[in-house]
Amino acid sequence: MTSRLRLSDALTRFVFEAAEVRGAFVALDQATRGILACHPYPPPLSRALAELCAGSALIASTLKLDGSLIVQLAGVGPVRLAVVECSDVLDLRATAQWNEPAIAGLAADATLVDLAGDRKQSRFTITLDPRGGGLLYQGIVALEATTVARLLEHYLTTSEQLQSRVVLQTRDGVAAGLLLQRLPGPSAHDDATWARLEISVDALAPDSLLANASPMDMLSTLFPRDDLRVFDPRPARFHCSCSFNRVRNALRIAGRREVEAAIAERGDVEVTCEFCNRHYTFAPDEARDVFSSSDSSAGDAPAPTRH
Ligand SMILES: [Zn+2]
Incomplete structure (x- = not known):
């Protein structure tokens, strides 16, 4: 009890x-x-x-x-x-x-x-x-x-x-x-x-x-x-389940063209978790690295928005 x-x-x-x-x-x-x-x-x-x-x-x-x-x-x-x-x-x-x-x-x-x-x-x-x-x-x-x-x-x-x-x-x-x-x-x-x-x-009162x-x-x-x-x-x-690995995965799914566009526009890639608003920032090398890496870790993506 x-x-x-x-x-x-x-x-x-x-x-x-x-x-x-x-x-x-x-x-x-x-x-x-x-x-x-x-x-x-x-x-x-x-x-x-x-x-x-x-x-x-x-x-x-x-x-x-x-x-x-x-x-x-x-x-x-x-x-x-x-x-x-x-x-x-x-x-x-x-x-x-x-x-x-x-x-x-x-x-x-x-x-x-x-x-x-x-x-x-x-x-x-x-x-x-x-x-x-x-x-x-x-x-x-x-x-x-x-x-x-x-x-x-x-x-x-x-x-x-x-x-x-x-x-x-x-x-x-x-x-x-x-x-x-x-x-x-x-x-x-x-x-x-x-x-x-x-x-x-x-019969419950509105704040009972x-x-x-x-x-x-x-x-x-x-x-x-x-x-x-x-x-x-x-x-x-x-508790938000977003993580650096999940965001890497999301970038991989978004594709090389999207990532290059972000780098050209602002010099790096920033992904914001739309649930918890946490920002993940990738330097150009880090962002490009998600396409060369062979790991496909970390489950589903947190549906990020790019700024
Ligand atoms: Zn999150």
């Missing part, structure tokens, strides 16, 4: 002892603050990314994941792209591309449809990216003008065939989320428990998950009548 760890930056799974219901509670503080500090995200986007961080950690907790879960919004309006990645060890990172004037008119609680600009032309996808390559499993989630929590709830209910409830709350870069799932095994008792839990979820309590205290406040088996909290953090 778990200790009285601080609430933030951890995911805690639990099961109801007296009903076929499982759940997870996640609270992110330093993790989301670190992610959101990488870029000057406008408030509605910042809020959406924080919710997607908490939501992707909750989804990851339901999977036997060996690799990463990637949640991506591809829009045609104020936001062109918003990506959140959560690894199996709850390493989180995010990035986005947006149009500043277009997003300036949106309310802080704009929906993903508002951010994407058009429901039909935009895509909201959830992808499983196994470690070491292999198949990517992609689910396309119908983009509706509703909350991130509702979208993820719908995704879980259809993809896992389990009735699911998701609550996501954010404030000032801090995010928290609650997931409940009803496991297979129909019984009148479970029907009644699930109905009761749905009522308590619907953001209280600075330990997971144990939070869960006993949320479910005072239920006997829960609570598993040890797992730490979550902001």
Whole structure:
């Protein structure tokens, strides 16, 4: 059983002892603050990314994941792209591309449809990216003008065939989320428990998950009548998987012509990780060396942008 760890930056799974219901509670503080500090995200986007961080950690907790879960919004309006990645060890990172004037008119609680600009032309996808390559499993989630929590709830209910409830709350870069799932095994008792839990979820105050309590205290406040088996909290953090080797690989994929163009333009090659904003600078010899070297190390590229 778990200790009285601080609430933030951890995911805690639990099961109801007296009903076929499982759940997870996640609270992110330093993790989301670190992610959101990488870029000057406008408030509605910042809020959406924080919710997607908490939501992707909750989804990851339901999977036997060996690799990463990637949640991506591809829009045609104020936001062109918003990506959140959560690894199996709850390493989180995010990035986005947006149009500043277009997003300036949106309310802080704009929906993903508002951010994407058009429901039909935009895509909201959830992808499983196994470690070491292999198949990517992609689910396309119908983009509706509703909350991130509702979208993820719908995704879980259809993809896992389990009735699911998701609550996501954010404030000032801090995010928290609650997931409940009803496991297979129909019984009148479970029907009644699930109905009761749905009522308590619907009745949650807008910032009730953001209280600075330990997971144990939070869960006993949320479910005072239920006997829960609570598993040890797992730490979550902001961690970007970019590295010098991955950037070398990205340069190799970009090609010699791109690299020579950068050298001609600015004297060296600088690659910026679009997730964590870390800069990697290559002198001309170092940049050209990636094409002569025989090593093809380091996995996939971090999709760099060149400046
Ligand atoms: Zn990075």
